[in-house]
Amino acid sequence: MLDIRWPIGLMFALVGAILIVYGLITGSDAGLYHRSLDININLVWGVVLVVFGGLMLLFAWRGQKTAAPK
Numbered sequence: 001m002l003d004i005r006w007p008i009g010l011m012f013a014l015v016g017a018i019l020i021v022y023g024l025i026t027g028s029d030a031g032l033y034h035r036s037l038d039i040n041i042n043l044v045w046g047v048v049l050v051v052f053g054g055l056m057l058l059f060a061w062r063g064q065k066t067a068a069p070k
Contacts, residue, residue, distance in 0.1 A: 003060045003063060003064065005056045005057070005059050005060035005063065006056075006057070006060045008053075008056050009053045009054070009055075009056030009057035009058075009059075009060060010053065010057070011053070012049045012050070012052050012053030012056065013049070013050055013053030013054060013057065014053075015049055015053075016045075016046045016047070016048070016049030016050035016051075016052075016053055017046070017050060018046070019042045019043070019045055019046030019049060020042075020043060020046035020047065020050065021046075022042050022046075023040050023041075023042035023043030023044075023046055024043065026040075026042065027040050027043065
């Protein structure tokens with residue numbers, strides 16, 4: 001049976017990785033981040049999403065190891 005944490009972790013990690021790449025590419029554009037107090041919000045939230053996705057994948061992996069076979 002599929003643990004819901006696998007697709008959630010993969011989705012958040014993938015979207016976070018896309019945001020990190022976009023934040024790194026557009027990091028030198030001062031006009032883009034002027035409204036967010038010059039904080040590269042794409043990079044910050046990309047890291048947050050990758051960390052959350054990684055935690056979900058870690059919990060799914062640990063849950064798979066400790067689950068009793070049926």
